[in-house]
């Protein structure tokens with residue numbers, strides 16, 4: 001039965017630090033959930049994970065695993081397995097010896113240890129590699145060895161800290177998919193740290209978006225994408241990020257894929273004048289750069305148009321629009337979401 005992890009008003013300030021690396025986080029996973037911590041470098045993701053693992057002691061607050069407060073308990077008894085960015089495999093040991101290593105401290109005989117290692121290797125598809133040394137493996141294979149080593153301890157919780165960051169883009173996409181399917185099979189509660197929003201969107205049951213030690217928003221990928229709680233989340237998630245146009249004290253936000261030639265927008269729409277100055281061709285999309293006028297202050301924005309959808313978009317002035325129900329509003333000072341404002345929409 002998978003267990004849940006809960007953090008109650010967790011704080012961590014390092015010796016000599018002037019701010020809390022983790023600044024009052026309340027967060028609970030579901031049992032068996034894949035929770036992704038997403039945020040820019042330095043926002044406290046690793047610190048949070050290390051505090052759950054027991055490698056750091058919180059300055060305040062509680063870490064609860066499977067219903068019990070584990071503050072003060074050493075990492076080993078917490079039944080968590082952490083896989084770091086650098087896999088930290090023993091270079092001179094074989095893959096098998098690396099996987100078996102954490103079991104040495106447990107009262108298992110050699111045959112049982114090996115059986116367990118082979119079970120994990122089989123699950124991760126690395127049974128052919130058991131006699132090799134880490135340097136004879138690809139980055140993705142090393143990652144699987146590190147995962148297998150984490151698995152043999154029967155962890156109740158996986159803590160993964162950017163485990164894919166050493167892989168090239170192609171291998172990363174494959175490893176991401178593997179990791180997700182693997183987690184679905186074993187069903188172990190997983191907290192996964194990344195600064196890569198595409199990875200977070202692809203892997204997470206829910207995403208906790210962090211900034212400067214705090215959780216800005218927690219929700220399923222579709223929610224943080226479609227309904228960002230503030231401008232930080234709106235900009236951090238999505239590539240290119242959400243367009244934000246200043247209008248009085250309000251920021252009017254819309255995603256690049258929702259800015260389209262007016263004739264393609266169904267229903268009630270917010271019309272805009274789009275002065276296009278550059279078009280970038282990507283594989284399946286076009287990124288169209290320019291300035292919107294007439295909505296608020298003249299602002300540079302990006303539209304993302306599927307190549308198959310429209311004909312040529314050329315430099316110059318175009319009638320564009322955004323579907324009214326795709327527009328989001330934020331307070332300029334606080335950055336927080338606000339109630340919708342009427343923008344002189346037409347149609348519907």
Ligand code: ATP
Nearest residue numbers: 014015017021040041042043044045046047048195
């Ligand atoms: P990254 O994605 O770059 O790994 P992160 O989100 O994981 O970043 P942390 O490593 O948790 O961020 O760091 C959070 C803050 O705490 C940073 O400001 C960092 O400088 C500080 N910090 C981290 N470790 C220590 C330490 N051992 N002593 C003092 N300050 C630290």
